[in-house]
Ligand code: ADP
């Protein structure tokens with residue numbers, strides 16, 4: 208149960224005065240449903256209105272606050288002309304302009320002969336100072352209005368339809384309803400760091416006085432970032448504590464199935480794979496529960512390691528499950544494993560959200576009676592009615608698409624289940640703790656021998672014609688090609704149109720050899736397109752980033768990424784990993800539309816220079832530290848509301864240590880500080896971890 212003290216923060220934004228259903232919907236979409244979401248939506252800039260020069264000295268281009276007398280009203284001659292009002296002080300005059308003003312609004316707000324304080328951007332037009340649509344107009348004795356003008360205003364990130372004024376009002380109203388919360392940090396920490404209390408920190412950040420006040424390094428911001436990281440680390444530590452206490456089981460197979468599968472492979476495991484397999488079987492053989500992350504760049508051969516882990520469980524008479532983030536990937540894993548398992552006389556069972564009715568019941572029965580030793584699926588796997596006879600090994604692919612929570616719910620379908628999490632996103636060592644906590648890690652740093660380097664070039668979109676011609680030549684020689692278009696948000700209609708347009712263009716050139724794949728298509732349709740591409744009837748696949756994760760078509764050796772400047776580094780790396788998977792040399796063309804900003808240029812250069820995922824991850828972090836915002840979703844790291852790991856990285860280790868210390872002293876969070884920490888978990892919506900407390 209959420210503590211009562213937080214009730215006011217978890218009320219819908221629509222409860223605020225002045226936020227009707229329409230505005231409410233905009234805020235919900237852009238920021239979040241509840242007042243607490245407004246609190247975390249921190250200013251990204253300020254507007255300083257303290258510059259108050261005499262009119263004649265106001266610098267064009269600056270934001271100025273002027274005290275003036277209204278001299279003359281010049282209504283427009285036609286509706287397309289502005290309404291102009293001349294205002295002045297002793298030093299000179301300025302013309303205030305309004306387009307499309309309604310009724311007598313201007314006469315009321317700027318009455319002839321009155322004194323008014325106006326604030327806005329000053330411009331100069333034919334040597335005449337002008338201010339178009341002032342942000343503020345107030346009478347000097349209007350306390351509320353004049354005070355607002357004198358202040359420094361916070362600037363929030365907006366979306367269409369939301370104005371700064373609305374958002375400021377909403378944030379202020381949310382702050383007004385924000386209670387003081389019991390302090391969950393230790394006094395000594397607050398003093399050493401010079402951090403304010405939680406509520407004071409929010410107040411300071413939402414009411415900046417200087418641009419330094421909105422800096423990510425500001426003590427108030429660091430305090431809130433630390434709160435968030437601590438909530439996260441505490442949640443992870445609770446889950447781990449529970450995991451530990453549950454104990455595992457010692458699983459050792461006789462190697463019979465593994466040997467058969469290995470013997471039938473056309474290659475030998477790499478040294479890195481062999482090492483990872485040994486680490487996994489060591490964990491499984493101990494009676495501690497395995498919680499291991501298998502980190503390996505795309506194409507490093509994680510599947511084999513996972514398969515060996517699963518077979519070990521099967522040799523021991525138990526079941527294993529593999530969960531993939533998307534249906535395409537689940538199907539692909541099923542196809543790969545069907546092939547690999549054949550020599551062992553086994554076949555995996557595939558369960559996805561599309562299995563319904565009778566067919567689904569049959570699959571569930573096979574899982575329940577154990578006749579399906581290896582089960583592959585999407586999140587459909589952790590639905591309540593799925594019962595395993597004896598699940599001992601859970602492999603979770605590309606886990607950043609899953610929450611910790613989902614990992615655990617699959618594991619709860621068995622007794623002492625060993626968990627192997629596979630991720631293709633190299634994570635800088637310094638950030639491993641985020642989102643993972645204390646997982647054990649196996650690395651596949653070395654790629655299987657015989658892989659050729661991917662030749663990557665960066666070229667201007669102006670050379671689209673040449674590129675298409677080169678594609679034609681490659682198709683003629685039997686190559687398969689990916690053509691990627693950006694679709695940052697699946698909901699962006701304009702992006703979707705761009706993909707469809709590119710598909711149409713390429714189709715007029717190469718006819719039925721061209722396929723189209725995007726996230727708005729139905730799953731069944733996407734699968735059909737993917738298998739057409741994998742199996743041969745289409746050779747050029749125009750796709751959005753839905754192909755990003757794990758798709759394996761070794762015959763595809765060329766990738767064109769359009770608008771490469773719009774992708775984050777991690778994402779570009781993931782995409783490029785779809786090629787260079789076979790024995791043939793591969794080529795990646797990064798098409799950009801100029802002019803390129805500094806970071807975009809740096810990103811593309813790094814892509815051209817290296818294929819080393821670990822290096823790319825480090826560079827990604829560095830660039831994000833330099834203000835890079837793209838690609839956070841693909842970085843494999845959890846998304847924080849307040850913390851930014853590129854800036855607050857060092858707080859992560861501190862939060863990690865503190866979380867451990869907290870549980871060491873008060874494992875069930877029963878003491879006074881424990882109660883405050885529970886509130887912290889609820890505040891950052893990590894309350895699912897509270898279930899892992901005995902008294903949860
Ligand atoms: P990942 O999942 O890590 O991206 P995969 O497991 O899909 O990589 O492996 C990529 C490709 O490399 C597959 O076609 C796989 O058969 C092949 N492969 C895996 N291990 C080896 C190896 N030791 N030697 C040669 N090829 C390998």
Ligand code: MG
Nearest residue numbers: 455456491493
């Ligand atoms: Mg074990």
